Amino acid sequence: MDSSTAGAAALKRLRTRRGLSLADMARALTQIAQGLGMPRLPQVASVQRSIARWESKSATMPDERYQLLLAYLYATTPGGSRSLGAGSDFAQYLDALGALGESEHRIAELRSTLVRAVTDDGGGLFALPAPRTGAGLAQGLADSSLLDAETVLGVASVVADVNAQVGSLPFVRLQLMLAPALEACRRLMAGGPPEPLLELLRSTRVEAATLAGRLAFETRDDAVSRALYEEATREAACLRQPWRQATVHLSHALTVLYAMPDIAHAARLVERAVRAAECGESPLLRARAHALQAEVAARWGQSRQSSAALGLAWYDIERESTDEPLPGAFSAEYLRGFEGVCQLYVGDPAVAHDQFAASAGALRAPRQNVQRIIVTTDQALARIQLGEARAAVDLLHECVAAAASTGGRVPLIRLRSARLELRPWRREDFVADLDDHLMDALGH
The missing domain is CATH 1.25.40 (Serine Threonine Protein Phosphatase 5, Tetratricopeptide repeat)
Structure with a gap:
């Protein structure tokens, strides 16, 4: 079975497992579209034919509108709760799109859209684990001796899911999503988990505390950040890796x-x-x-x-x-950015500029948004050192717009440094425009 056929079979399996006929599915998608305020779908019979084509041996890819509707459908369990984590129908649906040939970038966009929807609706972190993980977590918190590996792996997948959203969601929201997972790790360890699970649980706690330390830093809570890194360091020292x-x-x-x-x-x-x-x-x-x-x-x-x-x-x-x-x-793309920084301090700004440009051009995944802003801001610094202030400001405008979406602290630090380097041009209109943009977008 080729990849496309496997993807079509997976879509059909997801539908039939929910007991939905083609007509039922068409009506469900129509209702979701109405609820989201999207343009009206064609008649049920037409939607039904589209569904059949997605599931056929010569399968076609659902277009972006239907991909989004299917994402909302499979992000909701038959019981009405939200579930996006490993093993969920939503995760299997994204795998099916991948098998049909959809790009990783588009799949990441769908996932980010649904995570935003879940957190905006108040579903928060507990929408992210698969349903069995949620039940296992409740059982393990009540009696740690009943904790099983599947539950710990489910909590680890939540931490990984939150980490994957860095650059796609504001850091404050990521903190709220991560906090229950870290607290669950702490409570499970305090309760004395079964010895075979201790290493796995501790590894998960280390990853959660490290990510939480980074998020606290990004939201300017340095005291909390230090405490979280101390916790992660202490637990990591007990691991064999x-x-x-x-x-x-x-x-x-x-x-x-x-x-x-x-x-x-x-x-x-x-x-x-x-x-x-x-x-x-x-x-x-x-x-x-x-x-x-x-x-x-x-x-x-x-x-x-x-x-x-x-x-x-x-x-x-x-x-x-x-x-x-x-x-x-x-990766090499990240390393070129570090090479550029080194050239900026102890080398040639022209070489640094080219290295930054190459790095930024390759950092295109949603998870790389923050790093791309940092590298592009450094590229602007190189332009300033070369005396090309107007070109530098053009780059900085791009960075301001991107930084506003995440609230990241390091991009803001880099932006402030670059603005200070523009002092010789402070009376120029293009610098005044940048100041207006900084104030409007970031309040700086």
């Missing part, structure tokens, strides 16, 4: 570097991350650690040390293995 300690140290180092900025403290955290990553199984994490080590050295004006760390980062990127425990944790 050194790379998990490295992920905590790297995330913490970035917040220290940009919040204070305390380069000495950040450098100590980076060194810990490098040592942990070198003992671990992830070349990508080692590359990320060496890249941040290179940036710290460049900010200190240490050109030779920065260049050496970048060389190690490229070495690790190029030897990524199929056994990589953190696929997607770092």
